[in-house]
Amino acid sequence: MNIMEERGVIVECKGSVAVIRAQRTSSCDSCSSKKTCSSGSSSDMLIEAANGIGARAGDHVVFTVGGGSVLKAGVVLYLVPVLFFIGGIVLGQLAGKSVFIGLNPDLVSGVFGVVFLVIAFFGIKLYGKILEKSGAYRPQILRVV
Structure with a gap:
């Protein structure tokens, strides 16, 4: 499975889930699942991620996205x-x-x-x-x- 590391900023925390604002990167272009990822025409994406480390709103974080999952x-x-x-x-x-x-x-x-x-x-x-x-x-x- 193709696992990508991306960076973003947490905009909201909902319990153990954080909403991250991330920008499309060059790894999005090379991802085998890019056609199934729909985040609109904007370069920003809002992604819900498991927040097992207790990060808070405003924190800059590194998160993983499994390309095979998409x-x-x-x-x-x-x-x-x-x-x-x-x-x-x-x-x-x-x-x-x-x-x-x-x-x-x-x-x-x-x-x-x-x-x-x-x-x-x-x-x-x-x-x-x-x-x-x-x-x-x-x-x-x-x-x-």
Whole structure:
């Protein structure tokens, strides 16, 4: 996994989590996950990081960002819904021809696709809450500089 060290300033502390304002750096350009990182067109990013060292607002810190984590999150957010949608369409075609006889198979297919897409989004939301509690994808503050 590609781990990057970045620098930033803590703008807010919320318990064991700190909000860091960091600037895009050259390591962002070489990161394999740069296309999945959306921080807008601004050169500043706001990042929530685990504050295990007790840094306070205004502190300049060094934190780690796992590049692979961003890539995995991108796969979950983009690929899973597409796969569920396509799976729903295929199952809808099969069900439209065998179970829902008399209905247009394309209509059944479309409904199945949308239902499966909604299920995927609810599943991703639940998965995100589980990951948020575990802190598995959250950057870590290493030290105050």
